[in-house]
Amino acid sequence: MKTNTPAPAAAARSKLSLYLDLIRWDRPAGWLLLLWPTLTALWLAAEGWPGWHLLAVFVLGTILMRSAGCCVNDVADRDFDRHVKRTAQRPVTSGQVSVKEALLLGAALAALAFLLVLTTTATAVWLSLPALAVAIVYPYAKRFVAMPQAVLGVAFSFGIPMAYAAVQSTVPWQAWALLVANLFWVLAYDTEYAMVDRDDDLKIGMKTSAITLGTYDVAAVTAFYLIHLLLWALLLWPEVGGWWLGVALGLALAQVAWHFSMIRDRTREGCFRAFRLNHWLGFTLFAGVALTYAQRQWGG
Template sequence: MTDRSPGKLSLYLQLIRWNRPAGWLLLLWPTLSALWIAAHGFPGWQLLTVFTLGTFLMRSAGCCVNDVADRDFDRHVKRTAQRPVTSGALSSKEALAVGAVLALLAFGLVLTTNTVTVAWSFAALAVTLVYPFAKRYVSMPQAVLGVAFSFGIPMAFSAVQSRVPLLAWVLVLGNLFWVLAYDTEYAMVDRDDDLLIGMKTSAITLGRFDVIGVLSFYLVFLVIWAVALMDYVQPAIYSVAIAVAALQALWHGVLIRKRERGDCFKAFRLNHWLGFTVFAGVALSYLVA
């Protein structure tokens, strides 16, 4: 009888969510926006390559750590029960080894920038390692994820300017609310399972105010980024991008209003287009200028 079990490479690709690029694109678009703003336009191929590959590698490493930390919880959640570590197809040691290799590769990329960015990379790694465990103790762990998913912004500024100005932290604050929005949609998918196993999520904390909460998070994100960047971009182009992003956010509200798993997951997956829209507004502003 032919062995139809997946090979190691296939399992490693499943582990890092190779077939779900929306996850790392959510980190990429705000990072690239920050790069363009810090450089007042195209940042150059070297930094573009470093931050694009680095984003993919660190998100993949984060998946490895997350799956090991959540392996006992994930087996009780319909969506995650068949993940390689949870199902036993990969051991925790294997998953952590893969994560360590990916993190080291990402660090190698950071070493090509400057000492300020290298220093910030350690803080980014620390938050990445803390997040999986926040779901046990923090009522809205999505806020911790928001910090982890926003670290590309100060690192982009430091790579270009060798410093992290106040603008970068304002953008981090705004981006945190975007993460709260889309990861609450994600948490709405698993809410019933999470309630049974005692996991803490923003979807559970917000309760019946989850939909209005998500829309409020989108609004705060877009307002902060619109106001913070209006003096740095071409207003007409950027205003159109913000308006298109707002329409996408409203569409997400329509999708999640009935709180059905499939629609909530669809809303989550569509978020990378919202992030791309904001980035496009930034990039086109500098291109026209």
């Protein structure tokens, strides 16, 4: 008599697929949002090319920590996610991956990221501890903080001071100022993300910036973008300046107008598309910095 028990290889593939879904492997936009400001800070701290070692540490570390954060977030939100259309089938929420499995996977990924940080400086190692703490706290902030996106902004910007620490073994005031400037970008794109789920979040009592801002959401998102670009320009121009950075800032401003056009009607599709395309704004600003330093170092 035949049974329907899956073969070990098939079961392993199925479990691997669930783990990859848990860490959003097929959705790189999340870790790209973390990566570009971190790399920008890395280039600024090194005044150009930082070397293959630090580049590998921060690219791999960003991917690992974002993946670990997804594990913690899905465990924390599992009882809420089942009431939200977009998240009801996530592996932990649907019961396909247990809480213990998700936490063990998250811990393993965070441990790997920590091993990477250990190859840099003592200052960067110490900074990784509050960075981890903020990442763990964020999912629970959505229960108590009116604008939890601000907490996410700190978590998603901590790569900036860590990049300076890894290069210079110190964290100058510019690094903390860049963290604050980047926080406004996170407020902009994560409010767009929250606008997608606003109706569901209202029903379940979740706190988000989209709910807190109410009818001022579109205006606030646009203002967050503009504040981010203004602060970025004020902080970067004295250090970098040049034609490439000017072009990058202009292109970033054009993207802000594009985002406004996508979210102004507050449709789920438009807001989600705006969120998913945000990494291009971060890439644009990074490219402006990297190309300027490349021109100085190799172009004369």
